[in-house]
Amino acid sequence: MHALPYSQNLQRFLDRLSLRSILTKEERQAILSLPGHAKQVEANVDFVALGETVAHSCLVVAGLIGRFDQNTNGIRQITAIHIPGDVADLHSVVQPQATSALQALSVATVLQIPHAALRLATAQHPALAEILWRDCMVDAAILSQWVVNVGRREAKVRIAHLLCEMASRLGAPTAANAFSFPFMVTQVQLADATGLTGVHVNRVLKTLREDGLADVRRREVTVHDWEALVAAGEFDPNYLQADIRPDERLRIVQPA
Amino acid sequence: MHALPYSQNLQRFLDRLSLRSILTKEERQAILSLPGHAKQVEANVDFVALGETVAHSCLVVAGLIGRFDQNTNGIRQITAIHIPGDVADLHSVVQPQATSALQALSVATVLQIPHAALRLATAQHPALAEILWRDCMVDAAILSQWVVNVGRREAKVRIAHLLCEMASRLGAPTAANAFSFPFMVTQVQLADATGLTGVHVNRVLKTLREDGLADVRRREVTVHDWEALVAAGEFDPNYLQADIRPDERLRIVQPA
DNA sequence: CGCGTAGTTGAACATTATCAACGTTCGTGG
DNA sequence: CCACGAACGTTGATAATGTTCAACTACGCG
Numbered sequence: 001m002h003a004l005p006y007s008q009n010l011q012r013f014l015d016r017l018s019l020r021s022i023l024t025k026e027e028r029q030a031i032l033s034l035p036g037h038a039k040q041v042e043a044n045v046d047f048v049a050l051g052e053t054v055a056h057s058c059l060v061v062a063g064l065i066g067r068f069d070q071n072t073n074g075i076r077q078i079t080a081i082h083i084p085g086d087v088a089d090l091h092s093v094v095q096p097q098a099t100s101a102l103q104a105l106s107v108a109t110v111l112q113i114p115h116a117a118l119r120l121a122t123a124q125h126p127a128l129a130e131i132l133w134r135d136c137m138v139d140a141a142i143l144s145q146w147v148v149n150v151g152r153r154e155a156k157v158r159i160a161h162l163l164c165e166m167a168s169r170l171g172a173p174t175a176a177n178a179f180s181f182p183f184m185v186t187q188v189q190l191a192d193a194t195g196l197t198g199v200h201v202n203r204v205l206k207t208l209r210e211d212g213l214a215d216v217r218r219r220e221v222t223v224h225d226w227e228a229l230v231a232a233g234e235f236d237p238n239y240l241q242a243d244i245r246p247d248e249r250l251r252i253v254q255p256a
Numbered sequence: 257m258h259a260l261p262y263s264q265n266l267q268r269f270l271d272r273l274s275l276r277s278i279l280t281k282e283e284r285q286a287i288l289s290l291p292g293h294a295k296q297v298e299a300n301v302d303f304v305a306l307g308e309t310v311a312h313s314c315l316v317v318a319g320l321i322g323r324f325d326q327n328t329n330g331i332r333q334i335t336a337i338h339i340p341g342d343v344a345d346l347h348s349v350v351q352p353q354a355t356s357a358l359q360a361l362s363v364a365t366v367l368q369i370p371h372a373a374l375r376l377a378t379a380q381h382p383a384l385a386e387i388l389w390r391d392c393m394v395d396a397a398i399l400s401q402w403v404v405n406v407g408r409r410e411a412k413v414r415i416a417h418l419l420c421e422m423a424s425r426l427g428a429p430t431a432a433n434a435f436s437f438p439f440m441v442t443q444v445q446l447a448d449a450t451g452l453t454g455v456h457v458n459r460v461l462k463t464l465r466e467d468g469l470a471d472v473r474r475r476e477v478t479v480h481d482w483e484a485l486v487a488a489g490e491f492d493p494n495y496l497q498a499d500i501r502p503d504e505r506l507r508i509v510q511p512a
Numbered sequence: 513c514g515c516g517t518a519g520t521t522g523a524a525c526a527t528t529a530t531c532a533a534c535g536t537t538c539g540t541g542g
Numbered sequence: 543c544c545a546c547g548a549a550c551g552t553t554g555a556t557a558a559t560g561t562t563c564a565a566c567t568a569c570g571c572g
Contacts, residue, residue: 154527
């Protein structure tokens with residue numbers, strides 16, 4: 001993994017927070033000063049296990065991190081995909097007993113930030129509690145959409161929706177209607193995220209390709225017609241809360 | 257609706273918070289002193305609409321409140337069911353623009369608590385921010401299980417799981433293996449919560465009845481064999497985080 | 513007693529799963 | 543740099559699960 005300068009990893013997290021919250025200079029500095037221990041995590045290995053009590057949260061530095069649950073037959077369901085800049089289990093600060101496992105979708109790097117440091121930061125800067133809380137709620141809004149995706153959309157729509165969501169979150173779509181972006185997941189992982197089987201995902205991807213919407217292969221998504229893909233995926237990016245204007249960004253505790 | 261003494265509504269919310277957090281006397285008092293405006297909400301009418309910016313959160317006093325999303329065909333998906341004592345949209349304190357609609361499942365009463373009051377309380381008692389944040393994360397853990405339910409379980413298991421979850425959250429299961437509890441939802445709402453059709457829910461409920469597991473009729477669930485229902489629903493109550501021992505309850509900001 | 517909502521049932525159909533085989537790509541060590 | 547094995551992707555045939563449509567029944571409320 002290309003090692004970014006240490007502070008740059010935290011900068012991405014700060015950027016994410018700043019999308020929805022206003023931070024003072026001191027609060028920004030507190031985020032950027034968080035300590036952390038970089039760790040490489042292998043694909044298909046839990047680095048946080050179900051039921052485990054953790055003492056740090058994992059900032060995604062590179063790669064993708066999935067949140068995994070399963071039914072009693074061991075059939076898996078991915079309930080969240082975290083991208084660089086996300087803290088995959090920020091919720092563990094207030095709820096350290098894991099209710100899902102965490103796994104890299106392909107080899108990834110995370111920065112383990114001790115809860116103690118996050119707690120200290122929120123104690124010194126009370127507004128940070130609300131800012132981190134808000135960050136968790138963005139993930140909850142995404143999760144809510146996943147319920148709809150898996151519960152009330154057909155296979156093709158589900159996959160198109162997931163592709164749209166990931167493209168948007170990764171900041172891939174530009175003015176152009178066609179573009180491509182790396183997406184390091186297998187078809188089976190795509191199936192686990194959409195509640196389908198690997199075989200069926202394969203067939204759906206084929207039709208997306210044949211319809212000229214998008215080509216998903218070799219861990220890369222090539223969108224040929226973004227508008228059409230958005231329509232096929234019934235995608236309305238509003239729930240991502242990613243385009244909140246600066247004057248709409250929230251601040252509950254007023255700066256001193 | 258039988259009008260509880262006003263403070264008793266907030267007491268149930270405080271009870272819920274106290275299940276997972278330790279509150280000081282002052283913090284308890286701050287919760288109990290929250291102002292609110294009681295409001296009766298009709299079934300099948302959004303009292304919070306998608307995209308609306310709200311200025312208060314709704315504590316459920318009586319009845320059940322559903323969080324509704326839908327696909328572009330208008331087919332609905334219920335992503336959460338809130339019971340008395342829950343604040344259905346506590347997240348709106350930090351994210352006031354609604355990403356789902358709220359509706360009563362049958363006529364219900366809510367207490368609208370102004371965000372301003374909640375903000376003031378958290379400003380005066382910083383630990384409340386973490387306590388409310390934690391409360392939201394309990395709902396997120398439930399939401400995560402709903403993704404699994406809808407994505408990776410068969411119809412009968414889904415419905416059994418939902419019944420188990422609601423029974424547990426309502427505090428219905430006792431030492432006895434058979435009991436009953438009111439559950440004011442229609443079969444179609446059950447379908448919207450599980451990602452099925454009303455017709456299929458009807459058939460599944462019939463088999464649950466024939467198998468001697470549970471009888472769901474006339475807005476009342478009669479569990480005949482709790483253990484068997486738990487097995488049929490692949491239900492592991494751990495994710496509810498409802499049985500955290502007092503010494504495991506969290507407190508980040510230490511009392512002064 | 514009549515009307516609207518909710519629940520029930522059957523038959524035909526659609527979507528997705530399952531099973532099984534085969535093809536392709538990628539990474540590793542010789 | 544090539545060969546090999548393992549993981550990943552592709553395809554067809556068949557089966558299971560749940561949907562749709564349509565009709566009919568039961569219940570609650572005025």
